[in-house]
Amino acid sequence: MTTETPEAELxxxxxxxxxxxxxxxxxxxxxxxxxxxxAAHLRRLGYQVKLPPKGAYRTVRTARKALADxxxxxxxxxxxxxxxxxxxxxxxxVGDIIAIPGTDSFGPALQIALGxxxxxxxxxxxxxxxxxxxxxxxxxxxxxxxx
Numbered sequence: 001m002t003t004e005t006p007e008a009e010l011x012x013x014x015x016x017x018x019x020x021x022x023x024x025x026x027x028x029x030x031x032x033x034x035x036x037x038x039a040a041h042l043r044r045l046g047y048q049v050k051l052p053p054k055g056a057y058r059t060v061r062t063a064r065k066a067l068a069d070x071x072x073x074x075x076x077x078x079x080x081x082x083x084x085x086x087x088x089x090x091x092x093x094v095g096d097i098i099a100i101p102g103t104d105s106f107g108p109a110l111q112i113a114l115g116x117x118x119x120x121x122x123x124x125x126x127x128x129x130x131x132x133x134x135x136x137x138x139x140x141x142x143x144x145x146x147x
Contacts, residue, residue, distance in 0.1 A: 014041055
């Protein structure tokens with residue numbers, strides 16, 4: 001008899017590992033940013049995510065170009081391309097992907113749901129990723145573990 005880890009526990013473990021990896025580490029576009037954080041989280045859940053090499057983009061302009069070169073208008077379109085189900089942001093549970101309004105001209109920023117309305121993400125007033133409680137949302141996706 002085998003015992004499989006329940007989906008909720010897999011999601012919790014992946015979200016905690018993502019928080020541990022990115023917490024308090026300085027934001028660096030192209031090396032440690034919301035895209036790389038969301039990709040690391042999705043990989044922990046078993047998704048295959050391809051990104052430009054680290055350092056391939058270092059400015060908002062070059063990040064936007066890297067996204068456009070892959071055929072995406074914005075980060076929401078890039079997440080949609082991975083086949084995740086769009087959900088109402090209020091329905092997000094631990095491990096889901098959240099998009100919030102960005103603080104620059106790039107567009108929406110990605111965060112990982114931690115539960116109780118909290119997320120892990122980057123904020124312009126803090127050096128690294130931190131636990132946040134967003135007040136505005138752009139979109140959300142159910143990120144189920146791939147088995």
